Amino acid sequence: MKVIEVKNLSKSINGNQVLKDVNINVEEGQIYGFLGRNGAGKTTTLRTILGLLKQDAGEVKIFGSNISFEHFSDVGVVFEYETLNPDWSVIDNLRQTCYIYSIDEREIFKFLKIFELEENDLKKRFSALSKGMKRKVSLISALLPNPKLLICDEPTSGLDPEMQINIRNILVNFQANGGTVLFSSHNLYEVQKISNRVGIIQKGETLIEVDLKEPLYYLEGNFNELAERKVRGKDYYIIPESEFKLHNVENVKPVKDLEELYLLVTGGKDEVVEINQN
Amino acid sequence: MKLWKLIKIESKNFLKSSFFSFIFLVALLMILYRAIGDIPNAMSDKNILYFYFFTTLISSSYATAFLFLINIDRDKMNNVYHRYFVLPVKPHILFAIKLSAPVFSSLLISLIFSILSYQKFSMLNTHLIILSILDTFIFIIGIYFVFFSLELMMKNLTSVAVVRFLLIYLFSYTPSYLLRKGISINTLIYTLVIFSILVFVVGIYLISHIDPEKVVLS
Numbered sequence: 261m262k263v264i265e266v267k268n269l270s271k272s273i274n275g276n277q278v279l280k281d282v283n284i285n286v287e288e289g290q291i292y293g294f295l296g297r298n299g300a301g302k303t304t305t306l307r308t309i310l311g312l313l314k315q316d317a318g319e320v321k322i323f324g325s326n327i328s329f330e331h332f333s334d335v336g337v338v339f340e341y342e343t344l345n346p347d348w349s350v351i352d353n354l355r356q357t358c359y360i361y362s363i364d365e366r367e368i369f370k371f372l373k374i375f376e377l378e379e380n381d382l383k384k385r386f387s388a389l390s391k392g393m394k395r396k397v398s399l400i401s402a403l404l405p406n407p408k409l410l411i412c413d414e415p416t417s418g419l420d421p422e423m424q425i426n427i428r429n430i431l432v433n434f435q436a437n438g439g440t441v442l443f444s445s446h447n448l449y450e451v452q453k454i455s456n457r458v459g460i461i462q463k464g465e466t467l468i469e470v471d472l473k474e475p476l477y478y479l480e481g482n483f484n485e486l487a488e489r490k491v492r493g494k495d496y497y498i499i500p501e502s503e504f505k506l507h508n509v510e511n512v513k514p515v516k517d518l519e520e521l522y523l524l525v526t527g528g529k530d531e532v533v534e535i536n537q538n
Numbered sequence: 539m540k541l542w543k544l545i546k547i548e549s550k551n552f553l554k555s556s557f558f559s560f561i562f563l564v565a566l567l568m569i570l571y572r573a574i575g576d577i578p579n580a581m582s583d584k585n586i587l588y589f590y591f592f593t594t595l596i597s598s599s600y601a602t603a604f605l606f607l608i609n610i611d612r613d614k615m616n617n618v619y620h621r622y623f624v625l626p627v628k629p630h631i632l633f634a635i636k637l638s639a640p641v642f643s644s645l646l647i648s649l650i651f652s653i654l655s656y657q658k659f660s661m662l663n664t665h666l667i668i669l670s671i672l673d674t675f676i677f678i679i680g681i682y683f684v685f686f687s688l689e690l691m692m693k694n695l696t697s698v699a700v701v702r703f704l705l706i707y708l709f710s711y712t713p714s715y716l717l718r719k720g721i722s723i724n725t726l727i728y729t730l731v732i733f734s735i736l737v738f739v740v741g742i743y744l745i746s747h748i749d750p751e752k753v754v755l756s
Contacts, residue, residue: 273755310624312750333626343621345613348551356547359540360625360632405626 261288262324263409263440264309269318271308278304279464282318286442286457291435293451294444296461302444303340305461306413309442310337322409333361336402340413342394346387350397353386354404361405371400375430392423399430410434412443416450428454539627545638552609552639559605560643567651570598574658584662585723591659592670592730593713599648599678600709604702606640607685611695619690623750630746637682644678677734683741691752 266284270277279301286292296302307313309320311327322331344353351368358365372379375396381389386397395415402410415431416424431441432454445451451458452472459469553560574594613619622632652671659667689698716726 307754312620312623312754314751329623329626329628331626332624335624337621337624339617339620341617343617343619345551345618346616347555347612352547352551356544359543359547360627362540 262286263288263290263322264292264442265319265321265324266305266309267319269305269308269320270316271304271313272316273304273313277464279308279315281465282461283466283469284309284442284459285469286440288440289435289438290456291431291441291443291454293455293458294442294461295446295448295451295458296444297446300446300461301464302446302461303413304464306411306442306444310335310411333405334408336405336407336410338395338398338402338410338412338415340417342386342398344386344394344398344401346385348386349382350384350386350389351382353397354382354401357401357404363404367404368400371403374433375400376426392419392426395419395423395427399427403434407439409440409442412441414444414446416445416447424450539631541635544635548635549639549642552643555609556606556640556643559608563602563605563647566601567598567647570594571651571654574655583723585727586717587659588662588666588670589713589717589723589727589730591655591662591667592673592727593709594655595648595652595670595674596677596730596734597706597709598651599644599674600681601706602644602647603640603678603681603685604706606644607682607689607702609640610636610686610689611699614689614695619753623753629748629750633686633745633748637686641679641682644682645675648674648678673731673734676738680734680736680738680741683745684737687741687744687748690748691756693756 262285264284264286266282269279269282269284271279282301282305284292284294284305294302294305304313308315309322309327311320320327322335325331345356348356354368355365357363358367368382369379371377372382377393377396377400381393386394389397399412399415402412410431412431416427419427428450431443435441455472457469457471460467577590619633622629622636625632649671652667652674656667685698685702689695692698713726713730717723
């Protein structure tokens with residue numbers, strides 16, 4: 261079952277075309293990594309999926325229908341920036357979520373151990389928390405109503421490596437309990453690490469969407485044989501290793517040490533380095 | 539949704555963050571109350587006296603709204619309202635809950651001020667005083683909704699703040715200016731009533747038509 265279906269999404273803001281023909285298909289139970297550099301259109305896409313921005317063209321469906329406020333009973337959202345009340349205590353922020361969703365506020369305490377928080381942390385003002393702690397509280401707030409779908413915009417951005425691993429583990433656990441995740445990131449390694457499916461956006465266009473059954477490779481060279489995989493004539497091509505022979509691919513080499521994920525780009529390696537900057 | 543618990547938690551946190559605003563407002567209204575002094579006894583025309591009472595009430599209630607709306611500015615700058623559009627309750631209901639504490643506080647302060655002033659305006663008919671209080675309540679709710687909606691959707695918060703500030707003078711000086719111009723007192727009273735109702739209607743319209751795109755991009 262498709263949880264999110266985005267077809268040919270286009271959006272202009274103040275006369276600038278920010279998105280053109282963006283396509284995203286997220287199946288139930290997947291972790292979908294939405295990868296792109298800063299300014300590529302990730303946040304605009306997620307905001308349009310959430311109904312915060314109106315699309316100029318294209319179609320967005322969540323659980324098979326157009327987004328409305330009723331959907332948010334089943335959709336947890338974590339923004340790139342914090343949106344909880346900064347002057348309120350952590351517990352009051354979480355209580356507010358409980359009251360909105362009519363949840364027993366004792367549920368809050370079930371999350372403390374999972375998120376490695378202490379009861380004392382609940383009394384602290386939200387604005388007094390570290391960035392990583394704030395992100396954890398925002399995630400608790402999103403997960404309290406037990407949503408089926410979690411949408412996170414750059415959930416690990418600006419966090420230290422240990423906290424990034426914590427957050428990634430939380431997303432993986434959510435999936436293991438039957439949830440579906442759509443998250444954006446500019447960190448290729450991170451996307452590769454936890455996603456089942458990846459969509460790559462560049463300059464407002466989806467370059468490719470692919471299931472991550474095996475490591476992905478960006479390739480450089482003459483790709484006339486790859487016409488069917490060519491993405492609107494752009495510089496990037498992505499194919500799994502198993503298709504190398506099929507497409508007579510040669511000259512495959514890794515760019516930087518990215519574990520299983522190697523990048524090779526027709527437009528030059530500088531582009532790759534930027535994608536991986538964090 | 540647990541409505542009363544939501545209102546309670548909003549009120550608790552509003553009172554915490556607005557404690558000094560409360561002290562300041564009470565002091566301000568005490569000054570205003572003293573400034574009224576013996577003016578009512580010096581007025582022989584009951585209509586003018588009523589108009590004076592009515593405009594004082596409107597101006598003082600506006601002053602409370604002006605001060606309490608500062609909290610809303612801060613929340614907007616912290617992107618707190620973006621979350622309101624991704625919750626399973628219609629955003630305008632959540633906005634109304636958010637505003638319930640400051641609105642109620644303004645209503646309460648206006649009511650206390652009216653009761654205190656009642657001694658000085660005792661020569662007025664009670665039903666006229668009650669009518670003014672009700673009209674002021676409508677005005678307060680309307681003015682909160684109007685400014686809240688505009689602040690959420692507009693990029694330039696400073697311009698909204700300037701307008702809010704200038705309105706204090708407008709509410710204070712316009713009535714006496716119009717009186718001096720010789721406009722009939724009944725016309726002025728009716729205009730004030732219609733104006734309050736208009737502010738209320740516009741406020742309700744604006745708060746139920748807040749465009750998330752404008753909020754997110756502002």
